[in-house]
Amino acid sequence: MVLVLAVATVLASVPAGAADRPTASYVTGRGALSDDWRDEGLLDAREHPRSDLVGLWQSVLWADGYLARAFVTCRYDGRTQEATRVWQSNHGLIADGVTGAQTLGFAAGRLVSRPPWTVYVGEWYALPLRRTGAGVYEAYDEGRFVPLRTDAATLHVCRDAH
Numbered sequence: 638m639v640l641v642l643a644v645a646t647v648l649a650s651v652p653a654g655a656a657d658r659p660t661a662s663y664v665t666g667r668g669a670l671s672d673d674w675r676d677e678g679l680l681d682a683r684e685h686p687r688s689d690l691v692g693l694w695q696s697v698l699w700a701d702g703y704l705a706r707a708f709v710t711c712r713y714d715g716r717t718q719e720a721t722r723v724w725q726s727n728h729g730l731i732a733d734g735v736t737g738a739q740t741l742g743f744a745a746g747r748l749v750s751r752p753p754w755t756v757y758v759g760e761w762y763a764l765p766l767r768r769t770g771a772g773v774y775e776a777y778d779e780g781r782f783v784p785l786r787t788d789a790a791t792l793h794v795c796r797d798a799h
Contacts, residue, residue, distance in 0.1 A: 664690055664774040664785040670748035670755060673768070677787060680736035682713045689785040691717070692792050693766075693774070694736050697744050698724060700759025711795035 666673025679685060680694055692711035698704035703720040718734040726732035730739055747758050755774070757764040767775045767782055775782040778793055790796070 662786055662788045664693060664787055665772045666745075666768055666774065667772045670750060670768075671746045672742075673748060673774075674741040674745040675738045677741055678737075680713055680741075681734070682715075682718065685713060685787075687712050687790045687795070688787055689776075689790060689792050689795065690787045692790070692795055693776075693785055694721075694741070694744075696764055697757055697759065700757055700762040700764040702759070702761040709794050711790040711792060 664674070664677060677690055680691055685691060688711060691713045692709055694713075695704055695709040695711070695717055698717070698720045699706050699709055701724060703724045704717065708716055708720075713736075721736055721740070722732045722734040725734070725740055728743055730743060744757070749756050749758055751765075753767060754765045755768045757766065765777070766785075767777070769775060769784075774785045776785055776792065777783075783791070785792075
């Protein structure tokens, strides 16, 4: 299995220490890793069209071989919806193309702790992340860790995908 730093990130304007203060605007988790991500809300083109969380979900699809790396854009588009349907169907879930608590919860079951990382163990690739002591998920790129936002698209791959 290849360890790949899959989510390219740069956060332009998070105040110092913001990742240490979990709020509704960050991807968070507490306790067992398998319980993480269930409460992040629904991802679909209408409710959550563009965010770091969408980029994280697309990276999960990439790590499992359902989406090409070039299509990690942080936009919940038709390609993401179709890849989600196939992923859901192949994992015995309701294949509606909407990424909600059941889908994200199932994916979180493949999170493992490999200090200092929290790793999503995909079918093709490992997706390294970091969960801070405050429970905020972070991704690494360009030499630093940055928090993953649920309400904004701040990742490098998000900014590059106009």
